[in-house]
Amino acid sequence: MRRRVMNGVRALRTPILLALCGLAPIGCVSTETHTKTLTELSAANKKAAQQAAELEALRKQSEAQAQQLKQQLAGLQQNLDQEASQRKAAESSLSQLRSEIQQLQQQADALAREREALKTRSEDLQAKLDGLEREKSQLNGELGDVRNQIKDLEDKLASGSATAQSEIAKLQGRAKELESESARVAAALEAERQRLKAEEADKARLAKEQEQLAASLERERERLRAEEAEKARLAREQEQLAASLEQERQRLKAEAAEKARLEKERAAKEEEIKRLTRTQEELSRSLRDEIEKGNITIQQVRDRLTINMVDRVLFDSGQAVIKPAGVKVLKQVGDVLKNVTDKQIRIEGHTDNVPISVKLQDKFKTNWELSTARATTVVRYLIDHGGVDRQSLLAVGYAETHPIASNDTEEGRSSNRRIEIVLYPKDLQQITGKLDGGAPVN
Structure with a gap:
């Protein structure tokens, strides 16, 4: 020049x-x-x-300004790529969390069904236990009647009646049968009580597991919400970076146009x-x-x-x-x-x-x-x-x-x-x- x-x-x-x-x-x-x-x-x-x-x-x-703008543009592009990678990783983590939450929800549903089945079974056992209690009470009543009859017969035996002796023997046999039946019913009743107790323990365990699963599910939901918020933040930052990148490109284009105009x-x-x-x-x-x-x-x-x-x-x-x-x-x-x-x-x-x-x-x-x-x-x-x-x-x-x-x-x-x-x-x-x-x- x-x-x-x-x-x-x-x-x-x-x-x-x-x-x-x-x-x-x-x-x-x-x-x-x-x-x-x-x-x-x-x-x-x-x-x-x-x-x-x-x-x-x-x-x-x-020329120096153009070079500086190119470097800034490259830096912004690198930041945008990093943000895109982070967003992709967050989306992958979010998908995994959703899968885990779905599994936990399925487990919770299965536990709820199992708890409902145990409740029904417990109610059946309680009904059966109540029936055994009634049967035991009935047997105890019959046993009392037999014993009273035996006492009456013993009284008659004391008076020397041979018929009474035979009747006593029959009643004593019946009393043994009733005692055996009562023992059997008592044993069955205790077994049912133990089984009902076990059922209650299982029911409490399942309730505790269900509570733990619900808490874990809530934690996962909180983490999912946090991941969603982070994803939204990354999306906003990516939009801002894209806008900044476009701004820099437009400014660089304007600088080039101004340089060409001046030339x-x-x-x-x-x-x-x-x-x-x-x-x-x-x-x-x-x-x-x-x-x-x-x-x-x-x-x-x-x-x-x-x-x-x-x-x-x-x-x-x-x-x-x-x-x-x-x-x-x-x-x-x-x-x-x-x-x-x-x-x-x-x-x-x-x-x-x-x-x-x-x-x-x-x-x-x-x-x-x-x-x-x-x-x-x-x-x-x-x-x-x-x-x-x-x-x-x-x-x-x-x-x-x-x-x-x-x-x-x-x-x-x-x-x-x-x-x-x-x-x-x-x-x-x-x-x-x-x-x-x-x-x-x-």
Whole structure:
């Protein structure tokens, strides 16, 4: 970039020096003019170098930012991958927990069924036990009756009755049968009681196991809820990371687009300066005679070109009508400016601080009217006879408000009475668009 700017400055300096010295038929210009021109070129050179350094620093900064953004993007992608792995592991753990809870629920259901069966069986055993108790009570009643009968028979035996003796023997046999049956019923009753006790113990054990399973099931449900909450948190974090990643991508894309836009504008600016330099060279060749006389100076600073004409070149004193010699000069200027389509052209009228004379005040009340009339006259000539696009032209009268020298001397006042033609850029985006695919700009 800097090399291109330096080459442009050298290209600018060469035709000016040739116009000032080498091509002049009547010799070189004054040392003062030469020195002033070299000073302006040196200043333009330094400014171009500074702008080139700034552009290079901006390019390096953009590259560093782009690299940093790429690293951040890679880090975010890695975090997103880790979160996805954690989420996958959590989903696997959650699935396993659901399977374990389902198994525990099945076990709890089986225990509940077994407990219900034991309850039914316990009720059957209790009914059977109650029946045995009733049978025992009945047998005890019968045994009491038999014993009473035996006592009665013993009483009869004591009285010596043989029939009673036989009856006693029968009753004693019956009593033994009843005692044996009572013992059997008592043993069965004790066995049923022991079995019922065992059943109650099993029932209590099953109830305890069911409580343990219920507690374990509740713990698993709590863990499942915690896993669900963790899964939701991971999903939210993944969404946030994805949003951040997309944000970084968009920002990186915007940075790249901005970098491309700046590069495009820089290229357009360089091309614009090159075209302006060619315009300056053409004007210097065309107006060489007036430049050598000191009546016209041309100065280019980056993307602005100023043609400074002392008023005597175009107008007589106090007049706003172009004189014949001025028409010739303006025709040469118009031949160059009509080919300039990428610049706004401002015609500026300037005067010294001497008030308008009384005899001219019926035409121009103040220097404002005179400077504006002269600028408008030049614009009208460039449109009507120079072929310059009217959309590019602008007329401005500054009177004595923009002096370039002191008004205390005649020489200074002569310098301040001038017409300046200033070429400055139009919208840079329009220029960039033309470089992209529009018609070439001359």
